[in-house]
Every structure is written in C-alpha cells, then in structure tokens.
Amino acid sequence: MRVLVAGGAGYIGSHTVLALLARGHDVVVADDFSNARPSVMDRLAELAGRPVALEEVDLTDEARTEEVVARSEPDAVIHFAGLKAVGESVREPLAYYRTNLDATFSLLTAMRTHDVRRLVFSSSATVYGDHAPVPYPESYEPLAAASPYGRTKVMIEQVLTDVGLADPDLRIALLRYFNPVGAHASGRLGEDPQGVPNNLVPYVAQVAVGRRDRLQIYGDDYDTPDGTCLRDYIHVEDLAEGHVAALEHLEAMATPVRAFNLGSGRGTSVRELFDAFCAAVGRPLEAEVVGRRPGDLPAYWADVTRAADELGWRATRGLEEMVADVWRWQSANPDGYPRERAGQHPDVTPA
Ligand code: UDP
Numbered sequence: 001m002r003v004l005v006a007g008g009a010g011y012i013g014s015h016t017v018l019a020l021l022a023r024g025h026d027v028v029v030a031d032d033f034s035n036a037r038p039s040v041m042d043r044l045a046e047l048a049g050r051p052v053a054l055e056e057v058d059l060t061d062e063a064r065t066e067e068v069v070a071r072s073e074p075d076a077v078i079h080f081a082g083l084k085a086v087g088e089s090v091r092e093p094l095a096y097y098r099t100n101l102d103a104t105f106s107l108l109t110a111m112r113t114h115d116v117r118r119l120v121f122s123s124s125a126t127v128y129g130d131h132a133p134v135p136y137p138e139s140y141e142p143l144a145a146a147s148p149y150g151r152t153k154v155m156i157e158q159v160l161t162d163v164g165l166a167d168p169d170l171r172i173a174l175l176r177y178f179n180p181v182g183a184h185a186s187g188r189l190g191e192d193p194q195g196v197p198n199n200l201v202p203y204v205a206q207v208a209v210g211r212r213d214r215l216q217i218y219g220d221d222y223d224t225p226d227g228t229c230l231r232d233y234i235h236v237e238d239l240a241e242g243h244v245a246a247l248e249h250l251e252a253m254a255t256p257v258r259a260f261n262l263g264s265g266r267g268t269s270v271r272e273l274f275d276a277f278c279a280a281v282g283r284p285l286e287a288e289v290v291g292r293r294p295g296d297l298p299a300y301w302a303d304v305t306r307a308a309d310e311l312g313w314r315a316t317r318g319l320e321e322m323v324a325d326v327w328r329w330q331s332a333n334p335d336g337y338p339r340e341r342a343g344q345h346p347d348v349t350p351a
Contacts, residue, residue: 001025001026001074001075001076001118001247002025002026002027002028002072002073002074002075002076003020003025003026003027003028003074003075003076003077003078003247004028004030004068004069004072004074004076004077004078005017005020005027005028005029005030005077005078005080006030006031006059006077006078006079006080006081006103006107007030007031007036007079007080007081007082007122008027008029008030008031008052008078008080009029009031009033009036009037009038009040009054010031010035010036010080011036011180011190011191011192011236012080012122012177012180012236012239012240013029013031013036013078013080014036014040014043014044014189015184015189015236015237015239015240016078016080016239016240016243016244017029017044017048017052018044018047018048018184018189018240019237019240019241019243019244020243020244020247021048021052023244023248025244025247027052027053028053028054028055028068028072028074029041029044029052029053029054029055030054030055030057030059030065030068030072030081031054031055031056031057031081032056032057032058032059033056034058035083035084035194036192037192037336037337037338037339038340038341039337039338039340039341039342040189040337041054042338042341042342043188043189043337044189046188047184047186047188047189053072055068055071055072059081059102059103059106059107060098060099060102060103060106061106062102062105062106062109062110065103065106065107065109065110066106066109066110066113066114068110069107069110069111069113069114069116070110070113070114073114074116075116075118076116076118076119076120076247076250077107077111077116077118077119077120078119078120078122078243078247079103079104079107079119079120079121079122080122081103081107082099082100082103082104082122082152083095083096083099083100083149084149085149085198086126086147086149086150086198086295087198088149089147089148089149089150089152090147090148093148096148096149096152097148097151097152097155100149100152100153100156101152101155101156101159104121104156104159104160105159107119108159108160108163112167117167117169117170117171118170118171118172118247118250118251119160119170119171119172119173120172120173120175120243120246120247120250121156121157121160121172121173121174121175122175122177123153123156123157123174123175123176123177123259124145124150124153124176124177125176125177125178125179125232125261125263125300125302126145126146126147126149126150126153127143127144127145127150127153127154127157127176128140128143128176128300129143129144129145129146130146130297131144132300134299134300134301135265135300135301135302135303135304136176136261136300136301136302136303137303137306138176138259138260138261138303138306143157143158146295147295157174157259160172160174160257161257164255164256164257165256167256168256169256170256170257171250171251171253171256172250172256172257172258173246173247173249173250173253173258173259173260174257174258174259174260175242175243175246175259175260175262176259176260176261176262176302177234177239177262177263178231178232178233178234178261178262178263178264178301178302179199179200179201179231179232179233179234179263180233180234180235180236180239181201181233181234181235181236181322181323181326182234182235182236182237182238182317182321182322182325182326183236183325183326183328183329183330184236184237184325184329185237185325185328187325187328187329187332187333188329188332189329190325190326190329190330190333190336191205191236191326191329192333192336192337196212200215200231200270200273201233201273201277201322201323201326202326203215204273204274204277204285205277205326205327205329205330206330207285207286207287208277208281208285208327208330208331209330209331209334210334211334211335213286214285214286214287214288215274215285215286215287215288216287216288216289216290217270217271217274217287217288217289217290218270218290218291218292218293218296219289219290219291219292219293219296220271220289221292222292222298222299223298224269224298224299225269226269226271226272227271228269228270228271229269229270229296229297229298229299230267230268230269230298230299230300230301231268231270231299231300231301232263232264232265232266232267232268232300232301232302233264233268233273233319233322234262234263234264234315235315235317235321235322235325237317237325238262238264238315238316238317239262239315241313242260242262242307242311242313242315245307245311245312245313246260246311246313249310249311249312258310260306260307260310260311261302261303261304261306261307262302262307262313262315263301263302263304263315264301264302264304264315265301265302265303265304265314265315266301267299267300267301268319272319273319273323274287276319276320276322276323277323277326277327279320279323280320280323280324280326280327281327
C-alpha cells in the first residue's frame with residue numbers, strides 16, 4: 001500500500017515508517033517539524049537504505065493538506081500529527097483543541113476529496129478516564145479524559161465514529177496506546193523530547209547521561225505492591241508493528257470504525273522500571289521520592305485480547321529490551337538528534 005504518514009517524523013511515527021517500509025509498503029511522510037528534528041529524515045534514509053519521501057506541511061492548513069494528499073495519492077493515511085504534552089495542554093487548551101482537531105479535519109476533508117477511505121488514528125489509553133475497570137477493555141464507555149490533550153483524543157474518536165457512520169465504505173482503526181517507550185534496536189532512532197521530559201523513561205534516560213540530576217518518583221504510597229504507580233509500557237517497535245497490523249487489517253474490518261488497545265497487557269511499577277534502567281546502565285542512578293503528581297492513577301494496563309484476536313498482533317519485547325534499547329539510543333545520542341540535516345551548513349552565510 002501507499003501510505004501517507006502524518007506526523008511521520010515524530011517518535012512513534014518514525015518507527016512506524018521503518019516498520020511499513022520493512023513490510024514493503026510505500027511511504028510519504030508529512031510533518032511540519034514543530035516537535036521533531038528534520039534530521040530524523042536522514043536517519044530514516046540511512047536505516048531504509050534510500051531516501052524517504054517528505055512533504056513539509058502544517059496539516060492545520062486545509063489547502064496545503066489537500067495538495068499533499070493530491071500529490072501523494074495514498075491508499076491509506078496513518079495520522080500521528082498533533083500536540084501531545086498533557087501539562088502543556090492544561091496551560092494552552094486552545095492550541096491543543098485547534099491543532100489536534102484542525103489537522104484531523106484537514107486530513108478527513110482531503111481524504112474525502114481524493115477518495116481515500118483507509119485511516120489509522122493515534123489515540124491513547126487516556127480516553128478511558130479514571131473509572132474504567134482494569135485491564136481496560138475497548139468496549140468501555142463513556143470515554144472521558146482528564147486533560148485537554150486527552151479530550152482531543154476523545155473528541156477525534158467521536159468525530160471519526162460519526163464520519164464512519166455517514167460513509168459505510170470507510171475503514172478506520174483507532175489505536176489506543178498505553179505507555180510507549182524504547183527505541184529502534186540500531187540506536188539511531190529514539191525519543192527526543194524538547195525541553196524537560198514529561199514522561200518517566202525519557203527523564204530517567206537524561207539522568208543516566210547527566211543532563212538531569214535525579215529522578216523524582218511521584219509518590220510511593222499508592223495501594224500497589226511497591227507503593228509506586230503501575231503502567232503498561234510498550235516497546236515502540238512493537239507499537240510500530242501494531243500500526244502495520246492494523247493497516248493491513250482495515251480491509252477485513254466488519255464495521256467502519258474499530259478501537260484497539262496497543263499495550264503489553266502487564267503492569268510495571270515506577271520502581272521496577274527505574275531498577276531495570278539502572279541495571280541496563282550498569283550503575284545506580286539517583287532518585288528521590290516526592291509527592292504524588294496530581295491526576296495520576298495508581299494502576300492500569302491494557303486488555304490486549306482484541307488486538308490479538310483481530311489484528312493477530314501482540315507485544316513481544318519485554319522490559320529489559322525496552323530499557324536496553326533506550327539506553328543504547330540515549331548514550332549514543334546524549335543530546336538527541338542533530339539540529340541540522342546532513343549537507344546543511346547553517347553557520348555559513350551565503351555570499
Ligand atoms: N513518573 C515519575 N517521575 C517522573 C515522571 C513520571 O515518578 O519524572 C511516574 C508517573 O507518576 C507515572 C509513571 O511514572 O506513575 C508514568 O508516567 P508518564 O508521565 O511517563 O506517563 P503517564 O502514565 O502519565 O501517561
């Protein structure tokens with residue numbers, strides 16, 4: 001298939017691009033590099049053995065998005081594009097609603113114009129809110145997220161559901177991610193947050209390379225085996241393969257829209273994860289226990305039966321592999337991706 005990957009230069013998008021190419025699909029990346037380095041494209045070319053087609057576009061621009069879809073003539077779209085920092089979404093709700101919804105509207109409009117009826121959407125386990133039974137089943141309703149970021153995911157799921165009801169020939173997979181971590185096994189692709197990382201694993205990785213002093217563990221007085229929160233960490237390469245499985249399953253879907261959890265199906269505590277990371281690094285790292293972070297749930301993980309039964313997919317990479325791959329990436333790229341693409345020399349002013 002020819003696949004337009006919106007947000008394909010980002011953390012999960014870039015790993016998915018490689019997984020698609022490995023399965024023989026054609027890929028066009030659409031990204032505006034608002035939260036990704038252009039040099040990701042060099043790494044993709046290096047790992048793929050050939051350049052990966054790129055459309056540099058702000059997807060909230062409906063006219064430009066239409067041109068991109070017209071030019072790239074995709075059979076399907078995988079939509080990763082959007083803002084994703086929970087805390088920032090509380091401070092800047094309008095930016096989150098506008099960016100995440102407008103990008104989706106542009107893509108859907110362009111898809112309709114050009115008769116593209118296959119879509120895989122990046123959703124999140126945050127749509128389950130704080131009342132769903134653990135492990136979270138896809139059938140749970142009503143969806144309710146606790147942040148503006150999460151509510152953009154709930155809203156987009158609702159938009160896609162309505163669009164699917166109006167056009168029964170559409171096939172849309174809603175992929176609800178749990179906690180993506182890990183990096184490409186080559187150490188050449190990984191997570192490169194701008195500014196102070198919000199998430200546990202990139203934070204620990206930056207402690208390990210000396211960019212941060214110590215991890216703050218947000219509470220060890222939860223009603224869990226070691227008192228710290230349990231989450232369902234999933235290796236980004238498993239997640240990428242989950243996207244390929246969902247894409248290849250769209251044709252066989254019995255209904256226009258279907259949600260799938262992409263998780264490991266297991267809960268891992270903050271302490272277990274931190275200890276595994278120290279073991280991968282080979283020395284103790286500093287951590288201190290501080291107060292709970294507002295809004296954190298004590299424990300949740302995915303019910304993974306639907307993805308296994310219908311997509312034929314399950315996560316295969318365990319905690320040790322996740323942290324070893326993050327460490328390989330972070331130690332080889334302590335400051336993340338290069339700022340400039342190969343062959344560009346920004347310090348040289350043209351005559
Ligand atoms: N966490 C922590 N210290 C940090 C960041 C996160 O103790 O600096 C904990 C957080 O309380 C949660 C888990 O690590 O229990 C995963 O948090 P993250 O922000 O990575 O993902 P979330 O579960 O919020 O989606």
